Amino acid sequence: MGLIVQKFGGSSVRDAGRIMNVAKTVTDTYAAGNSVMVVVSAQGDTTDELIEKAHEINPKASKREMDVLLSTGEQISIALLAMAIEKLGYPVKSLTGWQAGFVTDSTHGNSRIRHINKERLTNELDKGNIVIVAGFQGVNRYDDITTLGRGGSDTSAVALAAVCHANLCQIYTDVDGIYTADPRLVKSARKLDEISYDEMLELASLGAQVLHNRSVEMAKKYNVPLEVLSSLEKKPGTVVKEVTDVEKLLIKGVAKDNRVARLSIIGVQDVPGIAFKIFSALAARKINVDIILQSIGRDDTKDIAFTVPLDDKEEALEVLDGLHKVLKAHEILSDDNVTKVSIVGAGMATNPGVAAKMFEALADANINIQMISTSEIKISVLIEKKDADRAVAAIHEAFAV
Amino acid sequence: MGLIVQKFGGSSVRDAGRIMNVAKTVTDTYAAGNSVMVVVSAQGDTTDELIEKAHEINPKASKREMDVLLSTGEQISIALLAMAIEKLGYPVKSLTGWQAGFVTDSTHGNSRIRHINKERLTNELDKGNIVIVAGFQGVNRYDDITTLGRGGSDTSAVALAAVCHANLCQIYTDVDGIYTADPRLVKSARKLDEISYDEMLELASLGAQVLHNRSVEMAKKYNVPLEVLSSLEKKPGTVVKEVTDVEKLLIKGVAKDNRVARLSIIGVQDVPGIAFKIFSALAARKINVDIILQSIGRDDTKDIAFTVPLDDKEEALEVLDGLHKVLKAHEILSDDNVTKVSIVGAGMATNPGVAAKMFEALADANINIQMISTSEIKISVLIEKKDADRAVAAIHEAFAV
Numbered sequence: 001m002g003l004i005v006q007k008f009g010g011s012s013v014r015d016a017g018r019i020m021n022v023a024k025t026v027t028d029t030y031a032a033g034n035s036v037m038v039v040v041s042a043q044g045d046t047t048d049e050l051i052e053k054a055h056e057i058n059p060k061a062s063k064r065e066m067d068v069l070l071s072t073g074e075q076i077s078i079a080l081l082a083m084a085i086e087k088l089g090y091p092v093k094s095l096t097g098w099q100a101g102f103v104t105d106s107t108h109g110n111s112r113i114r115h116i117n118k119e120r121l122t123n124e125l126d127k128g129n130i131v132i133v134a135g136f137q138g139v140n141r142y143d144d145i146t147t148l149g150r151g152g153s154d155t156s157a158v159a160l161a162a163v164c165h166a167n168l169c170q171i172y173t174d175v176d177g178i179y180t181a182d183p184r185l186v187k188s189a190r191k192l193d194e195i196s197y198d199e200m201l202e203l204a205s206l207g208a209q210v211l212h213n214r215s216v217e218m219a220k221k222y223n224v225p226l227e228v229l230s231s232l233e234k235k236p237g238t239v240v241k242e243v244t245d246v247e248k249l250l251i252k253g254v255a256k257d258n259r260v261a262r263l264s265i266i267g268v269q270d271v272p273g274i275a276f277k278i279f280s281a282l283a284a285r286k287i288n289v290d291i292i293l294q295s296i297g298r299d300d301t302k303d304i305a306f307t308v309p310l311d312d313k314e315e316a317l318e319v320l321d322g323l324h325k326v327l328k329a330h331e332i333l334s335d336d337n338v339t340k341v342s343i344v345g346a347g348m349a350t351n352p353g354v355a356a357k358m359f360e361a362l363a364d365a366n367i368n369i370q371m372i373s374t375s376e377i378k379i380s381v382l383i384e385k386k387d388a389d390r391a392v393a394a395i396h397e398a399f400a401v
Numbered sequence: 402m403g404l405i406v407q408k409f410g411g412s413s414v415r416d417a418g419r420i421m422n423v424a425k426t427v428t429d430t431y432a433a434g435n436s437v438m439v440v441v442s443a444q445g446d447t448t449d450e451l452i453e454k455a456h457e458i459n460p461k462a463s464k465r466e467m468d469v470l471l472s473t474g475e476q477i478s479i480a481l482l483a484m485a486i487e488k489l490g491y492p493v494k495s496l497t498g499w500q501a502g503f504v505t506d507s508t509h510g511n512s513r514i515r516h517i518n519k520e521r522l523t524n525e526l527d528k529g530n531i532v533i534v535a536g537f538q539g540v541n542r543y544d545d546i547t548t549l550g551r552g553g554s555d556t557s558a559v560a561l562a563a564v565c566h567a568n569l570c571q572i573y574t575d576v577d578g579i580y581t582a583d584p585r586l587v588k589s590a591r592k593l594d595e596i597s598y599d600e601m602l603e604l605a606s607l608g609a610q611v612l613h614n615r616s617v618e619m620a621k622k623y624n625v626p627l628e629v630l631s632s633l634e635k636k637p638g639t640v641v642k643e644v645t646d647v648e649k650l651l652i653k654g655v656a657k658d659n660r661v662a663r664l665s666i667i668g669v670q671d672v673p674g675i676a677f678k679i680f681s682a683l684a685a686r687k688i689n690v691d692i693i694l695q696s697i698g699r700d701d702t703k704d705i706a707f708t709v710p711l712d713d714k715e716e717a718l719e720v721l722d723g724l725h726k727v728l729k730a731h732e733i734l735s736d737d738n739v740t741k742v743s744i745v746g747a748g749m750a751t752n753p754g755v756a757a758k759m760f761e762a763l764a765d766a767n768i769n770i771q772m773i774s775t776s777e778i779k780i781s782v783l784i785e786k787k788d789a790d791r792a793v794a795a796i797h798e799a800f801a802v
Contacts, residue, residue, distance in 0.1 A: 069480035079470035
């Protein structure tokens with residue numbers, strides 16, 4: 001008994017059958033005595049179809065008009081889901097982003113939610129209605145339609161749960177929870193009952209993209225309990241919360257991220273401030289640098305290597321070219337034939353054996369480590385791309401998670 | 402130089418090519434020094450496709466949710482047209498019904514516009530923007546999305562023109578104007594340069610449905626000059642206004658309406674108040690009665706016949722059955738094998754030869770007239786359905802319009 005927010009992605013509402021299925025899940029929750037708010041994404045390929053329509057007319061259409069166009073996808077979904085719930089005989093109202101009070105900044109295509117005017121929402125809940133809200137969208141202060149960018153519907157759901165003090169925010173997907181490794185690659189991968197926000201953030205950023213980071217960050221900030229579960233099977237999923245119960249598991253997951261590139265600056269002058277110049281120039285272009293390795297200077301030069309997201313590789317190379325005169329480097333190299341493999345777990349920092357065990361597993365599998373980085377709850381290594389799946393399996397096996 | 406409202410229907414924006422075509426028309430008008438507001442309908446079959454999606458889920462979906470669903474059709478159109486205009490390099494903003502300030506009553510699926518809050522509209526025009534408005538939609542006072550029903554986009558355009566005091570409201574369609582008869586049936590049919598609101602109303606109600614009556618009524622009420630013209634060819638259309646210049650033409654058009662049925666009450670008691678009882682009962686069910694014929698009583702009974710819209714036939718028969726005890730009629734008959742053929746023209750009432758000429762043309766064509774009705778600007782006859790096209794041609798020929 002309480003207030004539950006449920007979010008369903010595009011594949012969960014892709015056709016009439018799936019929508020009826022979602023309606024059943026929602027009304028079961030309502031019939032059990034809960035107040036229910038539901039966030040839905042656009043159906044299946046709707047967004048892609050709309051983008052194609054736009055590109056046919058104007059590939060450089062303004063982001064404002066793209067938002068007007070794309071926001072129709074979720075609006076179609078809320079209406080259809082409301083109709084399905086009406087068919088099951090329950091009271092329901094659908095609300096678009098602006099009707100639900102989502103006010104965002106003006107960054108069309110990638111807006112941030114500023115606040116939610118919840119009068120209409122609470123009004124409909126008070127009347128006993130199931131409330132269906134269009135995810136991914138809002139309006140700016142000028143009443144222009146905005147969209148939230150990638151992972152937007154997850155963010156809408158968590159924001160709704162936060163502002164309405166929901167007891168639980170359920171994210172229904174096509175997997176049944178968070179796994180210790182990709183179950184398609186690692187047979188012994190296990191579903192987790194619980195994971196902390198921080199661990200989830202590390203896993204999400206590593207390519208285990210069941211939940212988008214923005215939504216997990218928001219859930220952590222407002223302490224919204226999340227549950228990731230299957231929209232097809234009725235069984236408990238994985239709960240994401242602040243502190244998880246102590247478990248035997250030392251690590252929560254092994255993940256790989258293929259979307260990285262390594263940049264190497266060979267033979268840079270060994271004078272103070274060089275690293276600062278490089279990384280501040282990259283930061284100014286909003287390029288996130290991850291693993292950094294700096295060789296110990298031999299003569300009067302040294303080498304600096306680091307990883308960036310694959311999408312930012314070209315721009316990072318441009319930045320380095322621009323610094324040519326300052327760096328006086330012999331050579332600038334890039335390599336995208338690499339994968340970052342990481343283990344994540346809150347207990348890691350206080351247990352020095354973890355890193356050793358990971359490296360041993362890789363050595364046993366005859367996999368060469370190019371770079372290493374560690375944090376409180378994560379150890380990452382950079383390896384050759386072809387070894388990635390074997391590495392994940394070997395590490396997972398070693399920790400017997 | 403002035404403010405022009407242009408309205409484009411679904412077939413005018415059905416694909417990328419047609420949308421670019423519309424963008425060209427709009428920007429030419431803007432480049433000539435005018436302020437331009439554009440109203441668009443949903444693309445081609447979009448509305449039908451959305452209705453099908455809804456019916457697959459719930460054939461009895463609430464009208465509120467149908468409006469949420471259907472209003473996405475026009476929202477897609479405004480975004481795509483705005484993108485096309487951006488491509489041509491002109492400043493443009495698209496606005497949904499609620500953004501454009503359209504406030505309606507709460508009759509979902511068939512709302513009436515209550516007022517238009519024009520702040521946003523004039524604000525965008527003042528900035529020099531071409532403004533694209535989603536037709537057919539608005540919001541009620543609770544911020545729920547509503548749609549205007551049949552002919553809604555025409556009504557949106559005329560309302561916009563009225564509230565913003567536009568110099569002209571152009572309705573672009575797939576015909577190039579109003580004709581004296583259906584040009585597919587009558588080869589000698591002529592396009593009119595001008596027609597009065599009243600004449601247009603009579604023609605529209607007779608099935609020459611280039612413009613929906615609601616929009617013409619509104620144009621008449623607020624004295625908005627309308628022009629009906631082709632979205633494909635660049636040439637003047639037909640202007641609809643209060644008073645047309647005196648023309649040689651006595652009649653403005655010949656039209657037929659197949660969607661009628663004749664009901665006959667045979668042998669009703671010839672006592673005072675019978676007609677009142679019948680027609681007030683029909684009016685209470687909002688059934689419009691058109692041509693009425695009452696026989697002169699022979700004995701103590703008489704016969705009453707009248708026409709109703711075909712869609713209302715069954716309900717009208719129910720009403721008459723309900724009056725059974727009062728009427729004490731011998732028989733109630735219905736016939737939908739009939740067509741109403743009419744001539745429309747402002748000069749008609751003061752020219753007694755017109756009716757005679759019409760009846761003569763029908764007699765020469767050996768077509769039997771079942772019923773006759775006349776008004777200030779219209780003469781209608783009811784004939785057998787099979788004779789309809791021949792009747793239109795014969796009358797058109799007789800008047801050599």
